[in-house]
Amino acid sequence: MRLTPLPAFQDNYIWALQAPDAGTVFVDPGQARPVIEAAAGGMQPRAILLTHHHDDHIGGVRELQARWPDLPVFGPDDERIPLAHVPVAEGDRVELAGFVFDVLSVPGHTRSHVAFHGHGRLFCGDTLFSLGCGRMFEGTPAQMLASLQRLAALPPQTEVCCGHEYTLGNAAFARHVDPANAALQRRQQEARDMREHSLATVPSHLHSELACNPFLRTRTPAIRAAVAARLGRAPLDEAETFAELRRWKDGFRA
Template sequence: MTRTIPLPAFQDNYIWLLAGADDACVVVDPGDAAPVLEAAARGLRPVAVLLTHHHADHVGGVEAVLARFPVPCYGPDDPRIPAAAIRVGDGDRVDVPALGLGFDVIAVPGHTRSHIAFHGGGALFCGDTLFSLGCGRLFEGTPAQMLASLDRLAALPGDTRVCCAHEYTEANGRFARAAEPENAARDERLAEVAARRARGEPSLPSTLAGERACNPFLRVDAPGVLAGLAARLGQAPGDRAEAFAALRAWKDGFAG
């Protein structure tokens, strides 16, 4: 049985560990080496590193982690990824024998053009593509690309643990309420999140089933989301891509 461990970093990042029974662990997106080295000092043993995209808050600590633990490191085929990483792409599989696990690599362009996600051990490491109740900003990709990426992730098993890279759930929830005012599952999720955050606990991981029920960016076909968009735009979106683009633009300017 594996366990997911979020290590807080910077203001709101999480570096994720997926650990096995003997404390061997995969490290995902070590933007800062210090939390990983501190976890290792407590007994966790990195056996591989996975990188989802090139942004500094995801790769800035890679060299220091690998200097202490010279383990295989995997990342997207992008010159902005640290040179030590083995390049992987859509459809590849990353095996981690020390955990007895393999991870499927899924191309998820949108936030960046070369962004990838890793799915294995019952967990999804999605970087800045999918957040709980939200999705990443479009820095390099198009709305159509991001929608296709989210559709691929949403098709994974519902009990998959969604290990997002930022603690954005409460802020995303405020927008989700504006985009789809009537959603009982979402309101229940936000009540749970508020209680967890009040205890100083992460809101993550969530589950894909929960995100499909609550996250407006996975619900561009839902009547409530479409009604909210129609009211905002003055007309119904022409198709799913137009609905998603309008939803993302609305979120970009949302100050609620």
């Protein structure tokens, strides 16, 4: 299957997963125009998947539903998604002609956030980013940590299809926290080279995130030591390590 990140707004991606018959699933269309243009280029809309209720992820759906009234839309059961859609939750499976996705509940960024896993890809919205993770607007550190650990347990070759082009900014923080990580150094340079050529730095692979992303490495001595130095003491547990790491990132300026 062909995977294409469609740029939207300043740094969003709408993901398009196209089957050999040209049927295409679009993920998190915050704007309608990129999807309409992709359809004009041959991607035939088969369904829309929504990971959470934020407008930059759902804002284009109403226009797309007006254009394709029979297009199914799947997303969290959340009253803040004011659209006709099929609600999905943990353990559900979305099955369409040529497509199968398992639904994972990953609260933290929002309370009802879900991810879709299928065909070797993880559509994770704003939960897991390349070299980072989403802000906790509604969830607790323990919830977000548990959500990230669920995603980290997927097969290492999984392609991580996140909602934003944040890799370089995340890399700056990750290097600040984990400066001796050689894999992270290579990933940062790779991302720089890609952005210099106007290429998307995502999808990344989960095995790379496990080696480089500090938010997936809260059990490692390097990350625990960095957080301990910031706290002035050893963190009580992994949840505190993650919570302080996220607070650190929230106030970080490169």
